Amino acid sequence: MTRWLLAALAALLLSPAVKAVDESDLLPIDEAFALTATAPERGRIEFTWKIADGYYLYKHRMGVQAVDGFKTNPLELPAGIAYTDEFFGDVETYRESVTAVQTGAAADGITTLQFRVKYQGCADVGVCYPPHTKTVTVDLPSASATGALDAITGGNRGDVLAGTDPARAAGGLPLPEHQAFRFEAIVDTPERLLLRFTPAPGYYLYRDRTTLQLEANGVQAGEIQWPAATPHRDEHFGDVQVFFEPVDAPLPLVRTATTALPATLRITFQGCQTDGICYPPMTRVVALDLPAGGTAAPVQDEAPRETPPTRAATPLWLALLLALGGGVVLNLMPCVLPVLSLKALTLAQGGPNARRSAVWYTLGVLASFAAVGGIALALRQAGLALGWGFQLQQPGVIAALALVMVAIGLSLSGVVSFGASLAGAGQSLTEKSGPAGDFFTGVLAVVVASPCTAPFMGTALAFAFTSSPAIAILVFLMLGLGLALPFLLIGFVPALAARLPKPGAWMDTLKQVLAFPMYLTAVWLLWVLAKQRGADAIGLVLVGAVLLGLGLWWWEKARWGRLLPRLLAGLVVLAALWPVLAVQRMPTPERAAVAEEGVVAYSAEKLEQLRRDGRVVFVNMTADWCVSCKANERTVLGRQPFRDALEAAGAVYMKGDWTDVDPAITAFLESHGAVGVPLYVVYARNGGEPEVLPTILTQGMVDDALAKAAR
Structure with missing residues (x-):
């Protein structure tokens, strides 16, 4: 049919x-x-x-x-x-x-x-x-496979590309690539080659699409010293630097052997016909005879331009001390304060109850730091580049934390009493906090501490991620000990505990007031989720929050009643957890990049191009869930003095967003030895090693770095 x-x-x-x-x-x-x-x-x-x-x-x-x-x-x-x-x-x-x-x-x-x-x-x-x-x-x-074919064919694929012989050029048809783009490598001195590119009239060569490899024992190639190029708007690659005329580019050589020796230069470049075809990348292979001479450089292993810190850079005792200090400072960070405020209710009771609470809270913190650190180390060992805070890149974790914050807030507001569970908020403030509640509070404090990076944590975490697993876990445990240390001191030092206010009616009011930081934390988490998965994810989690409130309220009403209402209430609470799974499976929404005035979105290619152009570049790696990042942007990076400093240095402000998983940004973090955000890197005008700034910025610090980079 x-x-x-x-x-x-x-x-x-x-x-x-x-x-x-x-x-x-x-x-x-x-x-x-x-x-x-x-x-x-x-x-x-x-x-x-x-x-x-x-x-x-x-x-x-x-x-x-x-x-x-x-x-x-x-x-x-x-x-x-x-x-x-x-x-x-x-x-x-x-x-x-x-x-x-x-x-x-x-x-x-x-x-x-x-x-x-x-x-x-x-x-x-x-x-x-x-x-x-x-x-x-x-x-x-792959591009390497294409280059290998060029080497085999002698770089004569232009005949296939043009589909004719050179005589077709008389009719305006494309030339074969070996005629459209001639290349010579000339031995200028024992320590320098001269690369001569000759595009035919009506053709142009891309400056930044050139790579080379020199094969010679005891000789390494430096960077090509390009002359000034012509800015050009290309329909495929955008704003590029090109050469329309013949160009000679010196190539310095670094020699560890000063005797005469043979060498092979393998170079790949690309160009186009003006208002015509664009040629595939072309590879030419040139045999050279390098004369004797030059100055022998000391033999050393070739290293990348930006080398992450190694264990030798930081002694173990210093890394542990910095980890302890970083954990202590975490107690002052805004992302941890809502959870830590719950401990004030228990500590205010004093006595043996406070000591037991401090111990169980510390165990929860230590276990959580060891678990999160162990997961991150295992995933990195498996080839997945993950850093501190990776769990907050997962929408399901964000949704679950938001619902937990809502549940804690409802408990503090008196909608439901969890007895000895959750954060230890019982039916009355005079009851003892259970071990499970104190342990869970420690777990929660570690999870929400991820968005905050204390000033001393960066070095300690970098040390952990480059050490053996046993030493790495020890560093994570010291971070946990630092976070729990204030509560251990209050629980076991009577003089400190005596300075706390005595239990009384004021605690009931404090309990209700502390519910509102929990609600605000839930709002903040939903805002982060909106950045990751859009408005649909927010709607799902809000439905889950309503179901959670209904289920907990129903459970409280049926606490001393029949079994069936409690089972139904439990089913409603379980239904409230469904959005956690749903948002984790949601795809990342297609959204147009929001252009900020004076800000360039991070890309490795754009950064490399700016450095080749001799520009000062200030790179800001941030995330919406990173509280330290937002604090720096509000106090320094978002203010007029910072913009004035950028203008004075002729600097480009480049920003990368790590709110969601981004392998390119993760690779950049790793190249600088960072294990999370924020990361601030300043690249100087004249090249050289970039300067990594501290995680907590001041305007003076930024001014000095930009002024130094502009010299």
């Missing part, structure tokens, strides 16, 4: 060319014209049709369109068979098989491409198919 309908539709569209046939005479279009697409190179896609016997394709009805990520040149089709068609007139057709070649340039980082392929054909029995469009997906080879 399908074949009959297809034949009937073709008859309506192309009636002059159609004859009466039986439906069994016509193949489905995918069998008549079997299409496959492959990419032997990143800049060359081949579309091949295997055409069944008795069928043919029209050349003029074939076309290819890239969906995205690929800058295309005109489609290359071989000559067809001349044919006078009843409907189209004089045309060219293909039988048996045909391959169309689409050349161009794939964007960096792209591994697959999609193309919309259009074609139309007929059967010899007298039926023509309607025009057909098919979307195909093509896997691209």
Whole structure:
């Protein structure tokens, strides 16, 4: 039936060319014209049709369109068979098989491409198919594989790209790549090469899409010393620096061997025809004879420009001391204060109850620090780059914490009494706090402490993540001990406990007042969740909060009643947890980047380009859940003096958002030995090692760093 309908539709569209046939005479279009697409190179896609016997394709009805990520040149089709068609007139057709070649340039980082392929054909029995469009997906080879092919072929893929010989240039057609872009490597001195690029008239070369590798024993290549380039707006790569004229670029050599020796230079570059095609990356291999001479440099292992700190940089005793101090300072951070305020209710009671509460709270803190640190270490060992605060990049964790804060707030407000559970808020303030409640308060304090980075925690955490697992866990335990230390002192030092106010009626009022920081913390967590998963996630968690309130209220009403109402109330509470699972599975919403005035969004490529241009760059790695980050932005980075300092230094302000998982930002953090945010890095105008600023900023500190970088 399908074949009959297809034949009937073709008859309506192309009636002059159609004859009466039986439906069994016509193949489905995918069998008549079997299409496959492959990419032997990143800049060359081949579309091949295997055409069944008795069928043919029209050349003029074939076309290819890239969906995205690929800058295309005109489609290359071989000559067809001349044919006078009843409907189209004089045309060219293909039988048996045909391959169309689409050349161009794939964007960096792209591994697959999609193309919309259009074609139309007929059967010899007298039926023509309607025009057909098919979307195909093509896997691209890596850039290294393309470079290897260049080395094998001698860099002469331009003949394939242009599809003709150099004589075609007279008609304005693209030149082969070895004629469009000539390259020479000249030995200038024993310690310097001269790289000569000669684009043909009407062609230009990208400055920042050039990489090279020098193969020689005892010789390393420095950085290419480019002359001034021409700014150019490119439809594929955006604002770039290019060369329209021949250019000589010195390449310094660092020698540890001063004898004469052979060398091989492998260089890859890319360019385009002005208002024409863009060539794939081209690799040239040049054999050189380096003369004797030069100054021997001391032999050392090649190291990356930015080396993260190692264990040798910080002694163990200092890392433990800094961890202890960082944990103590965490008690003053705003993200921890709402949870710690609950302990005031227990500590105010004094006596043995306070000592027991302090011990159980400390155990909860230590166990949680060890668990969070152990998970982070295990995931990093498995190849996942995660830092301090990684749990708050998970929407499910954010949603669960928001509901916990709501539950604690309802308890403090008197809606429900948890007895000896949760944070130890019982039915009356004169009852003893249970071990489970104190332990849970310690757990909660550690989880919400992630957004805050104390001034001393950065070095200690960096030390932990570069040490053995046993030493790393010891560092995490010292952080926990520091966080719990004030409560241990109050619980076990009578003189300190005696300074606390005596229990009384005021505690009931304090209990109710402390509910509001919990509600505000829940609001803040929902705001973070909105940044991660959008408004739909907020709606789900708010529904969960309402169900949680209903279930806890119902449970409290049925506390001393029949079993069935308590079971139903428990089911309502369990239903309130469903949004936690739902938001964790929600995809990250597609949202347009919000452009801040005077702020450049972080990308490794843009940062490298700015450094090559000799610009001062201030990089701010932040996250919406990072309270320390927001405090710095409000007190320093968001104020006019900071903008004035940027302008005086001619600096670019670059910001990276780590609110959600972002491998590029994680890699940047790791390259500077940071294990979380905030991270502030200042790059100087004249290159050299960047300066990493402390996690707590002052305006004077920022002014000094920018002024130093601008010299």
